[in-house]
Amino acid sequence: MCIKDKLKTRVQRNLNQKYIRRLLNIIAKKPVLYAYGSTFSSLSDKYLNIFTIESLRNAYSNNNHPIGYGSLFLPYEMFHALGITPFLPEVMAGFTAGLGLATQTLKEASSNWYSQDLCTFHRSASGAVELDVFPKPDFVITTNLACDAAQKSFYIHSVKYNIEKNFYLIDVPYEYSKESILYLTGQIKNICMDISSKSGMKLDTSKFKEVINLSNEFRKWAIKVNNLRKTLTNYPPYYNGLNFILPFHGLAGTREAVILYNQMYKELKKYLDKEEKEKSGKNKSPKRILWLHLKPYYKNEIFNILERENCRVVFEEINYIYWPELDPERPFESLAKKMLSHFLSGRIDNRINVILKAAREYKVDGAILFSHWGCRQSNGGARIIKDSLNKLNIPTLVLDGDCVDQNNSSQGQVKTRLQGFVEILNS
Amino acid sequence: MYTCGIDVGSVSTKVVILGKKDNKIASYIIIPTGSDSKNAAIKALDNSLKKAGLADNEIEATVATGYGRINIPFADQNITEISCHARGAISLFPDLKIVIDIGGQDSKVIKLKDGKPIDFLMNDKCAAGTGRFLEVMARAMEINLEQFAPIFIKTNDKVNITSTCTVFAESEIVSLIGQGIDKNKIIKGLIYSIADKITSMVGRVGLDEPVCMAGGVAKNLGVVKALEENLGIKINIPDEPQITGALGAAYLAQNLH
Amino acid sequence: MIQDSKSTDNLDTIKNKINNIPAFFKNTLSSTDKRPLVGWFCTYTPEELIVAGGFIPVRIFGRKKLIKSESYFPINFCPYIKSSWESLLSGADNLKAAIFTNSCDGMRRFFDTANKYLKDTPSYLLDVPHLRGAGSIDFFANSIGNMKRFIENLNGKKISNKEIKNAIILINNKRRLLKKYSQISTKLPELISIFSYFKVMELSMISAPEIFTDDLERYIKFIMEVDAENMTNLQPNYKNTPGIMIIGNFITEEKLWGMLSTMNLKLASDDLCISSRYFEKQIELGDDSDFLNLTAERYLNKPQCMRMADHGLKLKEIENNIIKNNIEGVIFISLKFCDTMLYSFPLLKQKLNELGIPALYLEIEYNNFSEGQLKTRVQAFLEML
């Protein structure tokens, strides 16, 4: 049994906060961590895992830093500027899937009256909160950007930990406008001040500047990576763009995110150079796929099937850099603009524009929209997305499934759909 | 020479042996898949060879399809039901735009352009739009599937079957029977509930004529009638709709080598 | 005709009379008002502005039999949206325009869909904040201002301050009467059936407000007169009937209201967007003539929908209602796949447990509504009380 599987069974057997803390303390020790890291096939994967473990260790470690639960799409730059350790329940829900804990957490959520029809990212996280396996937060911060689920489930967390007073919703307006920027800037600023006065962590402008600069640097590398990928067809076998969620969220504004993307750029560049050299000898070039929304985070066959059928995911919508460079002199306003620029905010046209742009730039042959059961905002637009891509003659598969709950889809059906789709691409 | 198409479905296994020169069906067979799909495949092939009076080596190529397609030792290639049903249906009705296949556990709507699939939909996790569901309900009402069509035609009224899930629908039907409601009306309601599901799938890919319906449930003329009514069109049904996938597989086997 | 012989009537005849809604709302139902219609969906839409623009605001109730709309949305999607889309696609409502809100994910995608596939009916989305408080009111007033411009463009006519004020007075009056009617029906469950109650609520949202308020006023007057005469012999029957509160979203199933009307229960309070969340709280007209701001304030501070951020406040509202109205049991009915509603239940349940109030939890779909199964559950719940 490899180290990863061992970890998995350990956690499954001892699903409690204390054990997780102990475990994290052990593996986050430098030599162990690097030994663990070296089990990954690339430096970028290694860094991703190491940084994740370190940030989890911080969240679990009861040290003096306040802990803030945060939902996806928040401007995490403000966490780092304030010295708040972020903890992301939705990302953790992905881990519950990967570690085989989701059956347990989802069951717990059900018995606490979470309807079966709700998004499993949130249901699984809520189950984990009910089971008391997450560290206790000092603040709970969330947003309505993208979907309703976060603001609702996070409020429940705040009640569960008795800190409703420290619950904050960043209310992102529907449209990008002058008034919206004003409204949102005011909110972000007020929340930062409020947290600062409650936590005693100083809101230091030079710190804020530093964080914003790092965020910009990450952005720069991410754009370089994205540009590189426009010409890349053959990827390192381990590479999956849907794994790199943290740099866009919890790690935004940190040096780690910069290191990670810098490394990723180097790796992919090396691969591209190699590809160029070997170009002549290549047989049939793979079909280029655009991936929309997320993927299952439990063990699954989807990407192996695609690989076998000679298909390659050449871009994922979630990796699109949607926001303009931030202004270190105007941090609150910049972050407000960043949120308002998100393509999942407002009209579906914002998202469609990104999708069509990516489809053209990455010269895709087909698109797969992973239709995560219970995700209203994404699935509710599936028809429009499909129709828009079809207009460009890009076949689109709406693949039903669940990102977290393994029991909510049948492998056989997934396989037939993928294979049928590839047959269409090849015909 | 001949080619062979084998469709190992969740309910039944179908084999078609197709003449290469004349594109004539030399023989076909439908047997239950049972719990051992590999075994069913071997048995079905043996029987159809016997029926056609052919020997093993007269089959030039074999394509397997259906959910059990991966497990067939003697197949040269496996291709999904989507491509196979499309190919089979096209061989019968050349200008086809849409193929509907309702089998035991899956229902599919396939959109064609110039005889080739360009889009398709499969039913979601819920099985309430499939043949198995009909079988379970028929059993609950102690009625033969063959009786559905005559009942559908002679009954004017229907009960609304509201549950979209097999499990709930079954308990709903049991409770309707318990209330002493006319079985015929329940059956008519049941047929409509399936037809409605398929109708919305057709709506998703966009209705276009001509339409062909294949798969075992196409033999259920009640469902066909209800669908025709919903869609407001006439649907083409092959003489033996259940073997359409296997027939398509046999055609696709001609392209091998 | 209706008013003659009431003192000699027995209880059943009186009841039949009072529950004959079409007779009382004859004018509303046969209205020949020619003003064009503007559709709306969510109770955060200020009808006042639609009226001020010279239109009749009509809430879309949807067509329950889905034919075309199913293929636009996933199966696990809000039934209200699907049935409303069916209705828009059919064109039967004959709308001049439709006004959406960003109330939830589903509604946002509904607006996108209408925008894309409904070419002949202009649609507009009103941005409603999730927070309350000063900044939000300013922001919302500005959104309402944008909506006003959309309405003005529909018939190329500017809306004056005076028109807004008159519309506010009109809708305030409608809300006042609806509230009064609601109080009376709570007091006189023996006389007014749950079915009638919701029928009146429905009419209030789909009719020309002027005619409707006239009819309602007359109706209320009639009930009060009956009540004054029969007070003594009506009250005792309902002594042992449990006071129930219904909490839910867009529940409009007539079969359900009919079924509840035949059961031994008293609808003592509700938290529904087709009832109290619609008519509670007035726009306070004072010296201030910034009507958009006053409107924004009323809408953000009315009993809130589950989509708002401060769920603690919502729980407080419900708790107050329970105590004030002596509620003995809560029926929670959500349309399936309504995330914000469904997420409200875990904490609500906890609160109800603290208060010692039993709750019945139901999720329904319009077409997925089996009367038999539901009846058993409600009945068992009432027996338990």
Ligand SMILES: Nc1ncnc2c1ncn2[C@@H]1O[C@H](COP(=O)(O)OP(=O)(O)OP(=O)(O)O)[C@@H](O)[C@H]1O
């Ligand atoms: N004579 C008949 N009359 C009515 N219905 C029939 C008849 N024969 C078969 N069926 C229906 O056809 C269904 C089986 O169809 P089919 O053989 O196409 O399924 P399958 O291919 O095994 O399943 P799948 O493709 O979903 O894996 C049965 O469940 C039954 O409802």
Ligand code: SF4
């Ligand atoms: S998957 Fe969809 S519903 Fe779930 S958290 Fe993400 S956006 Fe929200």
Ligand SMILES: [Mg+2]
């Ligand atoms: Mg089949």
